Amino acid sequence: MELSIAQIKSGIVLLWALWLSLVTLMNGLEALKALGSLPSRFKTSSNWSLMLRVTETYRTPVWLVGVLFALVILWELLTSVALWVALFSGSPEVATTALGLLTLLWGGFMLANQFYMAWLTDPGLVAAHRSLFGVSLLSLLAYRLL
Template sequence: MSGLVMHSTGWIKTGVLLMWALWMSVVTVYNVIEAFKHLGLLAERWKSSSNFTLLVSTTRLYATPVWMVWIMFGGVIAWELLASGLLWWAVLGGGLGVASAALGVSLLLWGGFILANQVFMTFLTEPGAVTAHRSLFSMTGISLLLLYLLP
């Protein structure tokens, strides 16, 4: 990474960004597969995230129409695609500004999930999802701090 690899700790920063780029890409692919399965474009045997099913379940509190759940899920996939693209750009040499933007976009995604968890009271039905979103928010924040705290 231009500007980050030059330091002795640059490999740690690059490694953290690479881990997030790979992870976010896998999550995005699994969510796209999930969407395709629910649209009837892929067979049920395909492995996927189950996140659309989770979203349908957790939004029942307010009798959220399925078309609105699709909009939310599409928005999540678009946000993940943006984060994935920025993370890969950062890994491939985008510099500190791109890396900060990539982790910032990711941090906002997890923050959005934390807010949605509260609005839809997800903690009552899916406490594991709430814990996962809080952990992802924290770990992404720590990763962003690492970019600035390590020389």
């Protein structure tokens, strides 16, 4: 069985929609755990503690880290919704926008990594964000060029 270009493009969008929805859910649960609404033993993303560690470079107030974390979750949620809308609508314009939002998310993390000198506390994090940026950009280009 041969996959059509349309199926491959839908597969790209589906993969990112599923993955980012899971990330968003895990980060949302992480936020609830940080607020004390979930038990500490509850398994979540651990991204809150990671953000606290990285932002310690400049002794960023916890409330500001909380605002940044909430903004990340909001960006992830909006991008997840856009990816699902793109998948179900079949709209190339919506898919391009959604994949663009995804790529910009990782670009934002790359900028934050540079600002907070994250390579000093977690070099693997910097590599992960750079890889996610590259793969999401490649997904966007593949979607548009196929």
